[in-house]
Each structure stands twice: as structure tokens, then as C-alpha cells.
Amino acid sequence: MLDAYIQSYNQAVFETDKPAALEVVNQALSDGLSPEDIVFKLVIPAVELMMALIEKDPDANLAQHFMTAQIAADVTEKMLEKFSKPPEMIxxxxxxxxxxxxxxxxxxxxxxxxxxxxxxxxxxxxxxxxxxxxxxxxxxxxxxxxxxxxxxxxxxxxxxxxxxxxxxxxxxxxxxxxxxxxxxxxxxxxxxxxxxxxxxxxxxxxxxxxxxxxxxxxxxx
Ligand code: B12
Missing domain, CATH: 3.40.50.280 (Cobalamin-binding domain)
Known part of the structure; x- marks a missing residue:
């Protein structure tokens, strides 16, 4: 199940398709994946994958470079609001x-x-x-x-x-x-x-x- 989300999320990010990326995230959430898993298992690895691709190709599309970060930042921001609230701050x-x-x-x-x-x-x-x-x-x-x-x-x-x-x-x-x-x-x-x-x-x-x-x-x- 997780692998399927990773695959479709990576595909959406690669195509700089923000609505599609958000749809994958919403589906994963409603299927019970935690906001923490979405950030650490979907979002961060996808950025790292895109970074590796971008670094290999000096002519990489600037829109892809920019949108990767934008999508990841937006999803992360939304998920952070849902991270379990700590009872007491250290x-x-x-x-x-x-x-x-x-x-x-x-x-x-x-x-x-x-x-x-x-x-x-x-x-x-x-x-x-x-x-x-x-x-x-x-x-x-x-x-x-x-x-x-x-x-x-x-x-x-x-x-x-x-x-x-x-x-x-x-x-x-x-x-x-x-x-x-x-x-x-x-x-x-x-x-x-x-x-x-x-x-x-x-x-x-x-x-x-x-x-x-x-x-x-x-x-x-
Ligand atoms: C996305 C990106 C952008 C986006 C940023 C969007 C945004 N809202 O953040 C945009 C397109 C706007 C951008 C612009 C520019 N960028 Co840029 N960008 C990147 C890219 C591809 C990824 C950065 C990123 O988001 N990484 C993903 C995150 C998760 O990783 P991270 O930031 O390293 O953070 C992790 C750790 O480092 C650590 N960490 C981070 N902060 C902290 C703080 C503390 C206290 C601790 C303990 C840990 C910690 O934890 C984080 C989470 O795991 C990098 C390439 C790269 N290899 O990093 C180039 C890169 C950083 N950019 C670069 C450049 C040159 C630029 C521009 C000057 C391009 C231009 N000509 O306009 C401008 C600069 C604008 C400016 N004044 O800052 C160069 C820097 C080169 C250098 N040696 O100085 C890089 C390395 C690309 C390259 N290979 O040339 N960029």
C-alpha cells in the first residue's frame, strides 16, 4: 500500500502536478497513513529523489526544481498542523x-x-x-x-x-x-x-x- 502511494506521489511531483500530489496525500490520510509517515516516508524521500535527478542534469527544468520544493513545503505545512500535539513543551x-x-x-x-x-x-x-x-x-x-x-x-x-x-x-x-x-x-x-x-x-x-x-x-x- 505504502509503495503505491510513494509511486503515485513521486510521479505527481516529477510532473509538477500539485493537485495530483495533494490527492495522493489526502487518499493516504483517509486510508489511515499518519501525517508523520506522509512527511517522512513520502515527502522527504520524493524531494531527495528529485534533488538527485536535478543534480545529475545541469539543464534540469527550473520549474521542476521550484515546484518540487513548493509541493513539498505545502504538503509538509499541512501535515505539520496534524502532527500529534505534545502535552508539555521541553x-x-x-x-x-x-x-x-x-x-x-x-x-x-x-x-x-x-x-x-x-x-x-x-x-x-x-x-x-x-x-x-x-x-x-x-x-x-x-x-x-x-x-x-x-x-x-x-x-x-x-x-x-x-x-x-x-x-x-x-x-x-x-x-x-x-x-x-x-x-x-x-x-x-x-x-x-x-x-x-x-x-x-x-x-x-x-x-x-x-x-x-x-x-x-x-x-x-
Ligand atoms: C529547492 C531549491 C531551491 C528553491 C527553494 C524553495 C524554497 N522555498 O525553499 C528555489 C528555486 C527558490 C531556489 C533558489 C535558489 N537556489 Co536553490 N536549491 C534548491 C535545492 C534543489 C533543494 C534545497 C532543498 O529544499 N532541499 C531539501 C531539504 C529537505 O534539504 P535541506 O534544506 O538540506 O534540509 C535538511 C538538512 O540540511 C537539515 N537542515 C536544514 N536546515 C537546518 C538547520 C539546522 C539548525 C539543522 C540542525 C539542520 C538543518 O535538515 C533538513 C531536513 O532533513 C538545492 C540543491 C541541494 N542539493 O540542496 C538548491 C541549491 C541550494 N540552490 C542553489 C542556488 C545557487 C540557488 C539560487 C542562487 C539560484 C538562482 N540563481 O537564483 C537561488 C537562491 C535564492 C536565495 N537567495 O536563497 C545552490 C547553492 C550553491 C552553493 N554552493 O551555494 C544549490 C545547492 C543548487 C546547486 N547545486 O547549485 N533553490
Missing amino acids: GRVVIGAAYGDLHSLGKRIVSGCLKSLMVDVVDLGTNVSAEKFVDTAVTENAQVIAVSAMMVHTATSEKGSLGVRTLLQQRGLQQQIKLAVGGAPYRFDPELYVKVGADAWAPDGVTAAKVIVDLIREVKP
Whole structure:
């Protein structure tokens, strides 16, 4: 049954047919597949498959590139609302895409995984300045700032996580607020997170949520 959904969902995504993708999702839901399974077994693998195809073909259709992300983001957003609501939050995270970075899908997936692990998420969206990350973490009483960067220059920029680290240092907040980073550049260089002043990184949403929960536990008694 799951294989049939995977096949028809992948087909719809490949054809950039959003209504068809949503129809598969609705059918899967009404047949009893959980929202978590839809995100982790249908949506994320389909994006990864499309990414692999796109990377192999430098002339890949831009519409396919864009629509893959749009469909996945829309479905993920709808499913996240249906993720089982946690009874008690274990901590709070401020998340966003780094300054200059408009890639939102990875961050949304990380948010979904965090929510499913009972972490409260304040999502600042994309193109977030270092000041906004730190100011919001302070006003929202968050234990972790999570910066997503999909491009090398947004990952390494002084206005990205390096800027967040500098502000945390200047304001004496390093013991109260931890910094996590993620995105494609960190997968290519697993030591990059240290170079940009972060406390931790993770290669995917599920690991990200676990790593961030560990950081919350370091800070919160
Ligand atoms: C989809 C996509 C887009 C979409 C984004 C739509 C959206 N709403 O997000 C659109 C078409 C808009 C786009 C635009 C651009 N893109 Co683009 N894009 C991609 C693509 C194909 C997939 C990204 C994605 O969604 N991945 C799927 C998600 C699930 O994976 P992920 O983001 O890595 O997230 C996971 C982990 O990294 C981790 N994670 C993510 N964030 C965090 C945060 C924390 C704290 C933690 C712990 C973990 C974590 O968990 C996530 C879930 O598992 C990549 C190719 C690639 N290989 O990544 C190129 C890519 C990132 N894009 C690229 C480029 C160059 C651009 C453009 C500049 C293109 C252009 N010329 O206009 C613009 C930039 C716009 C901007 N200023 O940001 C390059 C970057 C190259 C580089 N080395 O810097 C890439 C690598 C493509 C390539 N091979 O050239 N893009």
C-alpha cells in the first residue's frame, strides 16, 4: 500500500502536478497513513529523489526544481498542523534561514521534527539577520537558535551564524543560548559548523531535532 502511494506521489511531483500530489496525500490520510509517515516516508524521500535527478542534469527544468520544493513545503505545512500535539513543551527554539538565504524547506522540516519532539518553535522565516535571531531568542526566552543555510556564502557569512555567535559573546549569552546550524554546505564539510561558531549541526531533520533537544537539556536545568 505504502509503495503505491510513494509511486503515485513521486510521479505527481516529477510532473509538477500539485493537485495530483495533494490527492495522493489526502487518499493516504483517509486510508489511515499518519501525517508523520506522509512527511517522512513520502515527502522527504520524493524531494531527495528529485534533488538527485536535478543534480545529475545541469539543464534540469527550473520549474521542476521550484515546484518540487513548493509541493513539498505545502504538503509538509499541512501535515505539520496534524502532527500529534505534545502535552508539555521541553524547551523553545528560534529558527530561521540565514541572512540572504531564501531556502525554506529544510527549516520547515526541522521545525516539524522539533514539534513532534515537544519543542516549541518560533519560526522567523527566511533572510533573517543575526540581530533578529538573538533579539527574538532573548524576548521569547529560547534555549537554542537554529540557523538554516543552503548556500556556502550564507553559511559562512559574517551576517549569518558567525554574526549570531558574535552577538551572543558580546551580550554574555553564551551559557543561556546555544547555536545549531544545518543545510547542504554543512553536509559537504562536517567541520564547517565549528568554523562558523556553532555548538552543533545535523545532516537531516530527524537528527537535527535530537541534537537540538540535547542542546536544550544542556542549558535548561
Ligand atoms: C529547492 C531549491 C531551491 C528553491 C527553494 C524553495 C524554497 N522555498 O525553499 C528555489 C528555486 C527558490 C531556489 C533558489 C535558489 N537556489 Co536553490 N536549491 C534548491 C535545492 C534543489 C533543494 C534545497 C532543498 O529544499 N532541499 C531539501 C531539504 C529537505 O534539504 P535541506 O534544506 O538540506 O534540509 C535538511 C538538512 O540540511 C537539515 N537542515 C536544514 N536546515 C537546518 C538547520 C539546522 C539548525 C539543522 C540542525 C539542520 C538543518 O535538515 C533538513 C531536513 O532533513 C538545492 C540543491 C541541494 N542539493 O540542496 C538548491 C541549491 C541550494 N540552490 C542553489 C542556488 C545557487 C540557488 C539560487 C542562487 C539560484 C538562482 N540563481 O537564483 C537561488 C537562491 C535564492 C536565495 N537567495 O536563497 C545552490 C547553492 C550553491 C552553493 N554552493 O551555494 C544549490 C545547492 C543548487 C546547486 N547545486 O547549485 N533553490
